[in-house]
Amino acid sequence: MKFSFKKMALASVASAAMAVGAMANADDVRVATDPSFVPFEMMDQESGEMVGFDMDIIREIGNRAGFTPNINTMDFNGIIPALQTGNVDIAIAGMTITDERREVVDFSDPYYDSGLQLLVGKDNTDVKAVEDLAGLKIGTKIGSTSFDFLTEKFGSDATITPYPGSADMYMALVGGSVDAVFYDAPNVGYFSQTRGEGRVKVVGPLYEGQQYGIAFPKGSDRVDAVNEALASMREDGTYDEIHAKWFGKAEE
């Protein structure tokens, strides 16, 4: 009796040690992001670190939920497959929540309201709205909601070129190989006010109201903890501080 009790005690010590070991690994969480979806995620040239709105959000979520995000950059189009194969645990990449994506990944509660917008060269006076794009060359990103929007709207009535990354897409516009870029409003807005300043301009209305969500492999047990951390950041003003840091004061 005594002996078996001792064996049980040893067994539970062993499993406790295993649990501690698992927890030590578990607090390093593999997080996928896009290398250049400004100003949500981008490389800080000086530190070599990924910075941006999403990066601040996920690091703060990690602080609250007890994990350290280990940031992996990959083409936007590779992020959902990386979640599906379990190569990463979480993705934060200004990813729009859609019903189609919901079939293959889980999403957190929405954390950012967005939409799509048009960017043209600064001297372009012909393009004022999406309707004016028929017959033109339009740049966008592979695997994005903008690509879906454009192909649905134009089919073969416009030349839609999807690029793997934001930088290629914007350079195509600046270099004149496309007539317009159609992409996420905060991203085109930021580019037009930074590297694109004096070279490009945002035109027309906001299309397709969208919300960004943090994505997880289907059935992930991290969704609730991330949602709780997000909610507490909204409540105590941390979300607003991070928002103001990257986008200026929220419009009332």
Ligand code: GLN
């Ligand atoms: N919000 C867009 C989408 O989900 C693009 C995001 C991105 O390029 N990182 O399709």
